[in-house]
Amino acid sequence: MKILFIHQNFPGQFKHLAPELAARGHDVRSLTLRAKARGNWNGVELYPYQIKRKPAQGLHPWLVDFETKVLRAEACYAAARHMRNDEGYTPDVIVAHPGWGEPMFLRDLWPTARIGLYCELYYALDETAAPFDPEFPKQNGETDSIRLRMKNLNNMMHRQSMDLGISPTQFQAGTFPEEYEDLISVIHDGIDTNVVRPNPQASFTLEDGTVLTQDDEVITFVNRNLEPYRGYHVFMRALPDLLKARPNARVLIVGGDEVSYGAPPPKGQTWKQIYIDEVRGKIPTPNWERVHFLGKVPYDKFLSMLQISRAHVYLTYPFVLSWSLMEAMSIGAPIIASDTAPVKEVITHGETGRLFPFFEGDQMVKEICTVLDDPAMRAEMAKASRAYAIAHYDLQSCCLPKQLEWIHQLYDMPAGAVRS
Secondary structure, three states: OEEEEEOOOOOHHHOOHHHHHHHOOOEEEEEEOOOOOOEEEOOEEEEEOOOOOOOOOOOOHHHHHHHHHHHHHHHHHHHHHHHHHHHOOOOOEEEEOHHHOHHHHHHHHOOOOEEEEEOOOOOOOOOOOOOOOOOOOOOOHHHHHHHHHHHOHHHHHHHOOOOEEEEOOHHHHHOOOHHHOOOEEEOOOOEOOOOOOOOOOOOEEOOOOOEEOOOOOEEEEEEEEOOHHHOHHHHHHHHHHHHHHOOOOEEEEEEEOOOOOOOOOOOOOOHHHHHHHHHHOOOOHHHHOOEEEEEOOOHHHHHHHHHHOOEEEEOOOOOOOOHHHHHHHHHOOOEEEEOOHHHHOOOOEOOOEEEEOOOOHHHHHHHHHHHHOOHHHHHHHHHHHHHHHHHHHEHHHHHHHHHHHHHHHHHOOOOOOOOO
C-alpha cells in the first residue's frame, strides 16, 4: 500500500502505526509542518510544508479560526501537489489529523485515495447549556454557540472527504453528530505496557539532589500545560489542606506555562503563577518547600515519577482524555481523578481508582488521604488499573492490531466512491 500520513506535528497520534506499516514493507510517507527538509523517520519518508501566507487583518472574529485552518490546508495542498506533479505520487490511503485543517483539500488532488480521519473532538453546540466551569463563563454569552458552530466548519469541511474515522475513546467519538456514528471506529492510540510498567526500584531526583523512591510519600499531578481545562486551579486550591493533612508528602507537579486548551490567562500572566499567588499565603514555607514544579520533563523521567507515585491526581473538563492517565494506569500508579465523563470511561470508583466531583477539592483531599492511608487498597487498585490498561489499551496485543485492521478496511473500500 501507498499510505500518506498528514499531521502538523508528525508523528503525533500515529507514532506507532506509521512505523509499523513501514516495517511491514508498505510505502509510508508523511506531510508535516514539523520537518524542515526531506528526511526519514523510522522508515517513514518525511515531506515538509510551509505556511507562506499570513492571516488577513480586520477579518470577522468568527472567521479567524477557520482562516488559520484554510492557510494550513493551502500549504499542505501545495506540498501534496508537488508530490503528485513532480514525483508522480498518488497514495492509496491518506490518514490525517484534521484538527488544524491540513487535509481539507486533498480529496480534490487525489480523488481515488481513501481518506481516514482522526476524529478527536466535535464542539458542542447546545445554546442552552451552562459552561462546565462557571468560573470561566462563555466569552460572549448567547453568541458563543455561533462561535462554536463556526469552529466546527473545519469538521464539516472534512466530513465531505472522509471515508472512515478513528477516535481514541467512546466519549470523544460520541461528541460527533449521529451521521458519523457508522464511520468512526473507537480505537485508542495504544500504550506500550511493556515499557510503561511498574518498577519497584525506580527513583526520581529533584533539582536539589534529593532522591525519591517508593519509600517516600509522593503525590503527582500532570498537565501538558498547567491550566483550568485540566483542573490545575482545583488542585492548587486544595493544596493548603493537602499539605497540612500529609506532613510527609512531596507533591510533584508536571506541566508547562503555555495554554493547550481553553482561554488564555490575562495578558502578561500564566495560569501557573495566578494560582500559586492565590494559595501561597495559605501555605507555611516548610510546607511549600515540599511542592515541586518540574516543568516539562523527559519521558523517561516522567515514567520514573509515575513509578514512585503513591497517589496520582488527574482532573479534566469533559474533553479529550490525556495519554498520561492511561500511562499512569499502565504503570499501576494509584489514581484519584475527577468524575467527569471521559474519565469514567476508564476509571471505576473503588476498582481502578477513586473518583471525586471535579470542583470539590476537599473531597479530592479526602480521597487522596484514603488511598495513602491504605497500602492494601493501593496495591489492589494498582493491580486492577494495570490489568485494565493491558486488556483495553495495550499497544501490541490490542490497539495496533485494530489500527492495522482499520487501515486495511480503508484500503479495501472502492476508490472514488461517492461521498455525502
